[in-house]
Structure formats: C-alpha cells, structure tokens
Amino acid sequence: xxxxxxxxxxxxxxxxxxxxxxxxxxxxxxxxxxxxxxxxxxxxxxxxxxxxxxxxxxxxxxxxxxxxxx
Amino acid sequence: xxxxxxxxxxxxxxxxxxxxxxxxxxxxxxxxxxxxxxxxxxxxxxxxxxxxxxxxxxxxxxxxxxxxxxxxxxxxxxxxxxxxxxxxxxxxxxxxxxxxxxxxxxxxxxxxxxxxxxxxxxxxxxxxxxxxxxxxxxxxxxxxxxxxxxxxxxxxxxxxxxxxxxxxxxxxxxxxxxxxxxxxxxxxxxxxxxxxxxxxxxxxxxxxxxxxxxxxxxxxxxxxxxxxxxxxxxxxxxxxxxxxxxxxxxxxxxxxxxxxxxxxxxxxxxxxxxxxxxxxxxxxxxxxxxxxxxxxxxxxxxxxxxxxxxxxxxxxxxxxxxxxxxxxxxxxxxxxxxxxxxxxxxxxxxxxxx
Numbered sequence: 441x442x443x444x445x446x447x448x449x450x451x452x453x454x455x456x457x458x459x460x461x462x463x464x465x466x467x468x469x470x471x472x473x474x475x476x477x478x479x480x481x482x483x484x485x486x487x488x489x490x491x492x493x494x495x496x497x498x499x500x501x502x503x504x505x506x507x508x509x510x
Numbered sequence: 511x512x513x514x515x516x517x518x519x520x521x522x523x524x525x526x527x528x529x530x531x532x533x534x535x536x537x538x539x540x541x542x543x544x545x546x547x548x549x550x551x552x553x554x555x556x557x558x559x560x561x562x563x564x565x566x567x568x569x570x571x572x573x574x575x576x577x578x579x580x581x582x583x584x585x586x587x588x589x590x591x592x593x594x595x596x597x598x599x600x601x602x603x604x605x606x607x608x609x610x611x612x613x614x615x616x617x618x619x620x621x622x623x624x625x626x627x628x629x630x631x632x633x634x635x636x637x638x639x640x641x642x643x644x645x646x647x648x649x650x651x652x653x654x655x656x657x658x659x660x661x662x663x664x665x666x667x668x669x670x671x672x673x674x675x676x677x678x679x680x681x682x683x684x685x686x687x688x689x690x691x692x693x694x695x696x697x698x699x700x701x702x703x704x705x706x707x708x709x710x711x712x713x714x715x716x717x718x719x720x721x722x723x724x725x726x727x728x729x730x731x732x733x734x735x736x737x738x739x740x741x742x743x744x745x746x747x748x749x750x751x752x753x754x755x756x757x758x759x760x761x762x763x764x765x766x767x768x769x770x771x772x773x774x775x776x777x778x779x780x781x782x783x784x785x786x787x788x789x790x791x792x793x794x795x796x797x798x799x800x801x802x803x804x805x806x807x808x809x810x811x812x813x814x815x816x817x818x819x820x821x822x823x824x825x826x827x828x829x830x831x832x833x834x835x836x837x838x839x840x841x842x843x844x845x846x847x848x849x850x851x852x853x854x855x856x857x858x859x860x861x862x863x864x
Contacts, residue, residue, distance in 0.1 A: 471671070471731040471744065472551055478745055479788060482752045491745040
C-alpha cells in the first residue's frame with residue numbers, strides 16, 4: 441500500500457496521505473487530479489474505475505484496499 | 511470486424527480550417543478553476559490555441575470552399591465524382607442530406623451517390639471503409655470523402671471538459687481505384703451501450719430544443735451546461751480509449767502482417783496530448799512517431815483530426831514520397847476503428863483557410 445500512497449501523495453501534492461481522509465477532503469482534488477488517478481490506475485495497476493467510484497469510498501484506505509485486491 | 515481491400519488508393523487530402531484562432535488563456539476565466547489550475551490543465555492536456563468557425567459558418571460551407579478550391583486549381587474534375595460522402599455531426603438540416611445540398615450547389619452529375627454519415631471521432635476511418643466498399647463496384651471510380659464538423663456552437667463556454675479542446679474543421683479526401691495492388695487492412699468495432707458517453711441531449715426528435723433545454727445547469731465538477739450543449743463523460747472516454755485502442759492496434763499488426771517498427775507514422779485521432787502519450791506508451795511506440803500536436807494548434811474537430819494531422823505533419827512528404835501509415839479513430843458511438851495502409855504520391859496534401 442505504501443507505493444500506492446506515495447503515488448497519491450504526488451498527485452494530490454502533499455507530503456503524506458492521511459488514509460482516514462476522503463479524496464474530496466484534499467484541496468487539490470478536482471477533475472484533473474481525478475484523471476491523474478485514473479491514468480495511474482490504468483498504467484500502474486492495470487485497472488480502471490469511474491471518477492464517481494473513486495470518490496464514493498469512505499476513505500482513502502478503503503480505496504487502496506480495493507485497488508490492491510484487484 | 512475486419513476488412514481488407516486491394517487496388518484502391520488515396521490520391522489527395524485537403525484540410526480546410528477556420529481563420530479565427532482562439533487562445534486558451536482568453537477563455538480560461540470562464541472556467542470554475544483558479545488560474546494556476548487552468549495552467550496545469552493546459553500543460554497536461556496540451557491546450558493552447560484552437561480554430562473556431564465564425565457565427566453562421568456551417569460545416570458544409572467549409573466543404574464547399576474546399577471543393578471550389580480543388581475545381582479552381584484543376585485538382586478535381588466535377589464529372590469524375592461518382593460518390594459524395596459527408597461524415598459529420600453538424601448537418602445543415604434534418605432533411606435533406608447535406609451531401610445532396612453540396613451536390614446541388616455544384617451541379618454534379620446525376621450518376622452520383624450522395625451519403626450522409628453521422629459519425630465523429632472515428633469518422634475518417636469509417637468514411638474510408640465506406641469509400642473503399644463503394645469502389646468495389648465497377649461503376650464507382652472516384653469517391654469524395656468529406657469529413658466536417660462545426661460543433662463549437664454546441665459547446666458551453668463554461669465547460670472546461672470540452673471547450674478548450676473543441677475545434678472546427680473540414681477535410682476532403684479523394685479516394686479512387688488504383689493500378690497497384692496496395693493492400694489495405696481495416697477494422698472497426700462498436701459498443702452501443704456506451705452511446706451516451708458523448709452526446710448532445712436536446713435538439714433531436716427525442717428531446718426537441720425548448721426554452722427549458724437552454725437553461726444552464728452546474729455539474730458536480732463545477733462546469734455549466736444546458737441540455738442543448740455537448741456533454742462528455744471524460745472518465746468513461748479515457749477508460750474506454752485505454753481499454754480498447756491498444757488491443758485493436760495489436761490486432762491490426764496481426765491482421766496486416768506489419769510489424770510495429772515497420773509503421774512510419776501513427777496518425778491517430780487527437781483528443782488531447784495526455785491521452786495520446788498514454789496510448790503511445792502502452793503500445794511501445796515512440797512519441798515522435800505519433801504526432802499529438804493538433805489539439806494545441808487547431809483543436810479537436812472529431813473525424814477531421816486524422817486528415818488534419820496528416821496534412822499538417824506530413825504535407826508534401828506524401829506528395830513526393832510514400833509511407834506506411836497506421837490510422838486510428840475512437841470516440842462517439844462508441845466506435846473504434848483502425849487502418850493500415852501505404853500512402854504516397856498524393857496529388858495534394860495541404861491545409862487551406864476559410
């Protein structure tokens with residue numbers, strides 16, 4: 441999960457991701473960062489999600505668990 | 511679905527662009543994004559300048575201007591036109607077909623098949639496949655393929671998903687029978703379950719335009735649109751392209767027996783730089799073999815982007831030489847299509863402005 445969190449931190453332009461937060465809690469979160477997450481999922485994790493699915497998780501930890509279980 | 515053709519060739523490509531160029535910076539205050547975010551968007555997507563038709567200019571006007579240019583310069587003879595294809599999402603009227611209007615405007619011969627095709631981003635490939643199919647008939651020797659779209663009036667000024675990239679343009683491609691074998695390999699796939707991923711909700715028979723459909727509404731991302739405006743589910747389009755296009759091209763290599771390194775140029779539809787670079791990376795193609803410079807210079811005019819990309823990046827190289835091109839289009843429908851063929855010794859391959 442560490443690697444995925446680092447990638448998310450880079451996209452959201454923060455030092456460290458708080459896994460208890462939601463994506464929408466981050467100031468940088470918008471349609472452009474959502475697309476960056478989609479692209480990262482596609483190229484690095486060979487999976488895809490809708491933007492609405494990404495923000496539907498209760499927190500980032502749940503999102504990561506889902507991605508890594510695929 | 512796979513197709514193969516022989517003894518057919520493209521003998522000329524003319525791209526017609528509006529004179530008016532609009533800068534990204536001049537429109538970004540309309541978007542619900544900070545200036546810093548807008549600049550990030552510009553950089554990531556490769557937005558810069560796009561060509562927009564003047565009010566009142568229809569896609570058919572660009573076609574007429576281009577055809578007149580070809581007639582005036584003796585690059586095309588009226589009497590040789592056996593079929594006139596108009597591939598567009600911006601027809602003049604529901605009826606009659608726009609191709610018939612153009613036929614009438616120039617007084618073309620009656621032994622001519624006029625056909626309007628409603629298709630967008632894969633419109634060049636679908637149009638070429640249709641042209642090649644017609645050329646299988648003894649009576650058809652020369653087909654004029656017109657790809658044209660003026661969709662900018664349908665895009666909301668406050669929609670940063672679509673406004674910065676939309677472009678208006680037309681292209682005229684001459685397709686004819688050839689002496690040489692010139693094998694052509696093409697394929698096309700459709701997924702109608704995704705038909706509404708790119709759509710204009712109102713204005714057709716299902717939902718006629720009314721004062722109610724013109725009301726501007728805000729979406730979750732802060733864009734304002736009415737039901738008369740074009741709407742694109744950006745994440746669905748991105749996922750669709752990354753999922754379907756690479757396997758389609760891998761299949762085209764097998765279908766044509768052409769190795770990826772034997773392709774001189776990958777002339778793909780131009781949604782934005784970001785998507786094209788992702789596609790090139792997935793396919794293991796160097797970025798310089800897949801030009802991604804049409805959106806930043808002219809905008810994305812649906813099915814016109816591939817001929818624009820060929821005219822802009824190759825120009826006279828295709829008049830004086832011959833190259834192997836892999837072309838691909840993907841988008842509305844959902845439709846995805848690709849063609850592998852050699853192209854060269856064109857009579858003309860250029861951009862003019864209207």
